[in-house]
Structures are given as structure tokens and as C-alpha cells.
Amino acid sequence: xxxxxxxxxxxxxVGKTTSVANLGVGLALLGxxxxxxDADIGLRNLDVVMGLENRxxxxxxxxxxxxxxxxxxxxxxxxxxxxxxxxxxxxxDKNAVTPEQMKVLCSELKEEFDFVLVDCPAGIEQGxxxxxxxxxxxxxVTTPEVSAVRDADRIIGLLEAAELGDPRLIINRLxxxxxxxxxxxxxxxxxxxxxxxxxxxxxxxxRIIISTNRGEPVxxxxxxxxxxxxxxxxxxxxxxxxxxxxxxxxxSSIFNKLKKMMGxxx
Amino acid sequence: xxxxxxxxxxxxxxxxxDIAKERLRLVLVHxxxxxxxxxxxxxxxxxxxxxxxxxxxDEENTQINMHRTDGxxxxxxxxxxxxxxxxV
Ligand SMILES: Nc1ncnc2c1ncn2[C@@H]1O[C@H](COP(=O)(O)OP(=O)(O)O)[C@@H](O)[C@H]1O
Ligand SMILES: [Mg+2]
Numbered sequence: 001x002x003x004x005x006x007x008x009x010x011x012x013x014v015g016k017t018t019s020v021a022n023l024g025v026g027l028a029l030l031g032x033x034x035x036x037x038d039a040d041i042g043l044r045n046l047d048v049v050m051g052l053e054n055r056x057x058x059x060x061x062x063x064x065x066x067x068x069x070x071x072x073x074x075x076x077x078x079x080x081x082x083x084x085x086x087x088x089x090x091x092x093d094k095n096a097v098t099p100e101q102m103k104v105l106c107s108e109l110k111e112e113f114d115f116v117l118v119d120c121p122a123g124i125e126q127g128x129x130x131x132x133x134x135x136x137x138x139x140x141v142t143t144p145e146v147s148a149v150r151d152a153d154r155i156i157g158l159l160e161a162a163e164l165g166d167p168r169l170i171i172n173r174l175x176x177x178x179x180x181x182x183x184x185x186x187x188x189x190x191x192x193x194x195x196x197x198x199x200x201x202x203x204x205x206x207r208i209i210i211s212t213n214r215g216e217p218v219x220x221x222x223x224x225x226x227x228x229x230x231x232x233x234x235x236x237x238x239x240x241x242x243x244x245x246x247x248x249x250x251x252s253s254i255f256n257k258l259k260k261m262m263g264x265x266x
Numbered sequence: 267x268x269x270x271x272x273x274x275x276x277x278x279x280x281x282x283x284d285i286a287k288e289r290l291r292l293v294l295v296h297x298x299x300x301x302x303x304x305x306x307x308x309x310x311x312x313x314x315x316x317x318x319x320x321x322x323x324d325e326e327n328t329q330i331n332m333h334r335t336d337g338x339x340x341x342x343x344x345x346x347x348x349x350x351x352x353x354v
Contacts, residue, residue, distance in 0.1 A: 189283065
């Protein structure tokens, strides 16, 4: 029996879809059988991030409305044998699916797959309720900005109310240089405010954009992209390994040494 | 306080991240305090259940409110007592 994980955030544009693609590919690289569901109906995106946009025949709404079986709608990613995508419908709206239907679909897919990752739309309306309906646990994505953290807080409350407890946090687009000069909230600041557990930190990295241009998630990159490594670490934490957190800003500068000597380390 | 914060304090400047954090804290106090009536009803029910061990509460005349003053939120409970039980 597999596990359904929803990736959500409240705010749009913080990296949900990017994270679903990377975690999906990462889990498949570990040999897990993975299905990705794009629950962002009307704003289909996961297909292009995965580079699978030319292979869509059926979509999520076709499945829940019974026009095809889920097996027929799931696109196999030829690069990673055990990875499948269920694309969102592009021409329908989020009310085309109900939470009940999502529950049924998720429990069906769980029988077959080790992991089912659900890419949640932005917002807290029906699309959000659909996306979390069949989930066993949640990952919340935020960026180190006031509005994104605020929305994450709201989502944490809604997940609690839906009895989807113990969500874990992905902090995306962290810029160590800005943190260092005091112009960006640090990991500890955000964790202190949201009071949930961290599952990983992804640096702001142009290689995410470059790899997304190609339709190849950065998690596969072997050129030492920090963001790729960060996603690989999250993948291992998702499967239950205890992986130490990446040092995004190494304490090596003269300034830091001086601080340490003066006992002012912060 | 780290060295940067110390220097900032000397020149009377504040890091933008500290401003962000402070603003977030305030806005979240407000966000979290604007809770639904159902949520308050649930708290009320539980409060009464706990306190009923010690005293009999008049549910009709019991009110629970959450309100904000600057920077903090206050949960206010007015529980009307019908009778106090003998201590067990
Ligand atoms: N760590 C990162 N570094 C640089 N760009 C990023 C990073 N994470 C996401 N992006 C970019 O930000 C944009 C929004 O990401 P996306 O995953 O679509 O967000 P969401 O699904 O939450 O709306 C995309 O263009 C993506 O390439
Ligand atoms: Mg998205």
C-alpha cells in the first residue's frame, strides 16, 4: 500500500510544481513506483515541467467522469520506467472534480504505486480541498518572504482542521548571500514562526530554470547543482532516511571567524 | 545579538529581515485570531467539559470570545457557575 503526499502552499509561484516534478523523478530514481497527479485544473503545468506535454491523451477529469480508466490516462515517463503522470484538464474548471472523487482516485492509485504526489493549485478554495482530499500527508512549500510564509501559516491551519496533521516544510528559493547580509529571513526565522518541521531547503538557483526549459527536472543533474542535491536529500527524507541538512552558507568567511572569536556567533 | 545586529543598533538601522519577521508576527496574530464561530464553540464545549469536574456551569450564560489588542490576541471566557461541587 502506497502513500499519497500533497504538495501545497497557499501562494502561487513558490515552487509546488517544480517540487512535485523533482521529488517524483527523485523517487523514481530510487526505484519507487510513482504517480504524479496535476490537480491544478485549468492551469495544467506539471506536464511541461516534466517534458511530457506531447504525450497527453486523457486527463484527470476524463478519469473521474469515467471516460477512461486511470491506467489509460497515466502517461509513463520513458526516461524513468516507474514514473507516471496524470495530467490536469486544461479546459475545465476546478469544480469539475469533487473531494470525494479525488479520495476514490487516490485510494485506487495507492494500491498500485509506492507514492502518489499531488500538485496542488494555489489558493484555499475547491482546488485545494480536492488536492488534499485523498492525501495521507502534506508538504508545504514556502519562500522566505512575508506573503508566502503568511499563506503557509493559513494552509497549516486548514490542514489541521482537515485532520491532515504533521505537515513538513520545504523552504524554496533561499539566497544565502541575502540571508548573510540580513536581507532575507533565515531558515530558523521561518521555522520559529510556522512551528512545523523542516524537510528541506532549496536554494534559489538558475539551474532550476534552465532544466525546466529543457523539461528535465534538476534532481537528475550531475553537474553539482546545489538545488539538485537539495531535492535528492528531500527525496531520501521522504522515504524515511535521516539525512543531515545541506550547509547553504558555509561559516568560512573572515567575518564569521571573527564573530566566533568574539563569541558573537549567531 | 550578532555582530551585524550590534552594528545596526549602534547606527540605529534595522535589517530588512528583522522588519519582515516582526511584520509577519503581527499579521499572523491577527490571522490566527480571526477564527470561525465553530472553532470557538469547540473550545467552549471542551472548556465546560473540563471545568464540570469541579463546578456546574450554566451553558446558556457562558460566552467565549477572541479579540485582538495590538500585538496580542486574547481569549476571554465568561463561565457562569451554577454550583460548585465538593472537592473529590
Ligand atoms: N529554487 C528555485 N530557483 C529558481 N527558480 C525557481 C526555484 N523554484 C521555482 N522556481 C521558478 O519559479 C517559478 C514558479 O515555480 P512553480 O513550481 O511553477 O510554482 P507553483 O507551482 O508553486 O506555482 C517557475 O518559473 C520556476 O522555474
Ligand atoms: Mg503549479
